[in-house]
Amino acid sequence: xxxxxxxxxxxxxxxxxxxxxxxxxxxxxxxxxxxxxxxxxxxxxxxxxxxxxxxxxxxxxxxxxxxxxxxxxxxxxxxxxxxxxxxxxxxxxxxxxxxxxxxxxxxxxxxxxxxxxxxxxxxxxxxxxxxxxxxxxxxxxxxxxxxxxxxxxxxxx
Amino acid sequence: xxxxxxxxxxxxxxxxxxxxxxxxxxxxxxxxxxxxxxxxxxxxxxxxxxxxxxxxxxxxxxxxxxx
Numbered sequence: 331x332x333x334x335x336x337x338x339x340x341x342x343x344x345x346x347x348x349x350x351x352x353x354x355x356x357x358x359x360x361x362x363x364x365x366x367x368x369x370x371x372x373x374x375x376x377x378x379x380x381x382x383x384x385x386x387x388x389x390x391x392x393x394x395x396x397x398x399x400x401x402x403x404x405x406x407x408x409x410x411x412x413x414x415x416x417x418x419x420x421x422x423x424x425x426x427x428x429x430x431x432x433x434x435x436x437x438x439x440x441x442x443x444x445x446x447x448x449x450x451x452x453x454x455x456x457x458x459x460x461x462x463x464x465x466x467x468x469x470x471x472x473x474x475x476x477x478x479x480x481x482x483x484x485x486x487x
Numbered sequence: 488x489x490x491x492x493x494x495x496x497x498x499x500x501x502x503x504x505x506x507x508x509x510x511x512x513x514x515x516x517x518x519x520x521x522x523x524x525x526x527x528x529x530x531x532x533x534x535x536x537x538x539x540x541x542x543x544x545x546x547x548x549x550x551x552x553x554x
Contacts, residue, residue: 345530374537380553381529381536407548414550445550 332392333357341366342395343375352387360394363408364423372404376411383415394419394455400433409434413441413452421455491523504528508535511552517542 338356340347342363351359361382367375383393395417397408412420422434434454442449489501501523508531509519519538523531536553539545 345526345534349527349530373540374533377533377537377540377553378530381533385527385529410548410550 334392337394339366341375342379343367343371345378348378348382352385352391356391358392358394358419359388360396360421361417362396363404363411364396364398372398372408376404376408380411380415383412383417392418394421396421396423399424400430400437406437409437410441413438413447414445416447417452419453419455488519489521489523491521491525493523493525497525500528501531504531505535508532509539512536512539513552514539 334357336356337358337360338351338354339360339362340351342348342361343366348361361379363372363375363379379395382388383395393416395408395412395415397412397420398404399422400406400409409420420434420438422430425431431454438452438454439449441447442452489498489505491498491501494501501521505519505521509515509517519535521531521535526534540548
């Protein structure tokens with residue numbers, strides 16, 4: 331089983347952090363395109379993350395990209411960058427219902443086909459609790475309990 | 488125009504990365520000013536791409552060309 335003891339959160343617009351995060355060898359590294367990035371830097375951060383994902387140093391580390399919600403103007407573009415860049419996991423924020431998961435699933439499939447990535451290669455994570463039966467490809471469900479600092483990942487299937 | 492703290496060691500490489508990136512985006516002319524502090528190639532690529540896309544007001548990206 332893949333160990334996920336440490337996940338290094340990296341703001342997607344921080345070029346210096348993206349260039350050095352891999353030296354700490356975290357179990358996973360999460361590039362954030364959502365809350366960590368201001369609206370005016372969404373475009374440049376997306377490209378930075380896309381290029382960083384393709385950097386050989388990140389081949390050894392599990393990469394997660396937190397995209398913007400798909401109902402924002404940024405979400406789909408972020409998803410293109412994440413899947414085409416080769417992210418291992420896409421993390422969807424603010425998942426409120428099963429439709430959001432099916433939508434994500436469909437888009438990931440479409441992009442994987444478009445860029446000739448093996449279908450099913452990109453795993454997906456959701457925050458939110460009520461959607462556990464949403465997708466065949468959901469590998470984790472993120473549990474967020476009363477204390478927001480205490481995040482846990484549940485097992486793979 | 489490229490200014491870099493590491494121009495002596497990496498000037499050629501930076502130049503090559505910038506030119507390759509511009510070629511892929513089919514940019515042949517323009518005033519491009521790069522101020523580098525020793526970034527990785529992937530960062531230089533991303534920055535050049537972002538500058539070109541902003542400069543040209545491109546909203547929809549052709550991802551095949553960004554590599």
